[in-house]
Amino acid sequence: MEYIYFEGKLVPENEAKISIKTNSFHYGTAVFEGIRAYYDHEKDKMYGLFFKEHYQRLFQNMKVLNMKIDESIDQLVDITKELIRKNNIKNDIYIRPIVYFCDLKISPKLIGYNAKIAIYTYPLGDYIDINQGVKAVVSSWKRLNDNMIPPRLKVAGAYVNSAFSKTEAILAGADEAIVLNEKGFVSEGSAENIFIVRNEKLITPPVSDDILEGITRWAVIQIAKDLGYKVEERHIARTELYVADEVFFCGTGAQVSPVVEIDHRSVGDGKPGKITKEIQNVYFKAVKGKIEKYKNWIIEI
Ligand code: PMP
Secondary structure (H helix, E strand, O other), rough: EEEEEEEOEEEEEHHHOOOOOOOHHHHHOOOOOOEEEEOOOOOOOOEEEEEHHHHHHHHHHHHOOOOOOOHHHHHHHHHHHHHHHHHOOOOOOOEEEEEEEEOOOOOOOOOOOEEEEEEEEEEEEOOOOOOOEEEEEOOOOOOOOOOOOOOOOOOOHHHHHOOOHHHHHHHOOOEEEEEEEEOEEEEOOOEEEEEEEOOOOEEHHHHHOOOOOOHHHHHHHHHHHHOOOEEEOOOOOHHHHHHOOOOEEEEEEEEEEEEEEEEEEOOOOOOOOHHHHHHHHHHHOOOOOOHHHHHEEEEEE
């Protein structure tokens, strides 16, 4: 039986139910996180990745949506560890905390309601391919902007935009979408940040280009700099994708995923790039606690 953190305690899954009248379900006003924990077979241990950072981002999101819950960030970290232990998990998982307005009331607003948090886990290997490389298409759907539904927030309603672009990409025979913002610059994938490599320099859109401020994006920047690469945060024009030496996606789910084709044009020589693979290699070691310098990214469960 699987346990879920719901209304202040760990309960069996069949007891973690919300009403059809729940306010956030109607208006998409829930904020959530996607966190990973990895299982190390050799040590027979689970390692949680960036637990605190994800809950800090969740609290920033809650602040913008005017939500308050009873639990603190440190308590949520402990609850998540307890949840994993209680479920006796020994494989790579995704953890989904979600904060929602629980009132059974009609009206889309951010005041006068009560918020609650639920946390559950599910097994997750690779969300998208990390070995052969993925095919991407530039989406005809534009990214939301900060004055509509801020992409900085992991807010449920914003993922309608992701769903449009991801679906379009799949129907076009690709694996992922690359979404441009209203100004026409590259923002990100449907659920991952993007980097391009040109002349051994990494380039990624700035946080003001309608992206989610990805935690993996931050980690990749650290790794790249530590490997001695220059990293530039600036606008990326669409055709730079076509002429880039390498392109990759990154995210908690996506991890580090090479892009080998964009809009039917091969990226570089059509194989995962050298620098992408170098970063990927360090990333996968780091998330399993094998690199001393990055040990503070993970916690033992
Ligand atoms: N952009 C979007 C739209 C996402 O949903 C995600 C996944 N959370 C990311 C980027 C990557 O963010 P992170 O590295 O924090 O998982």
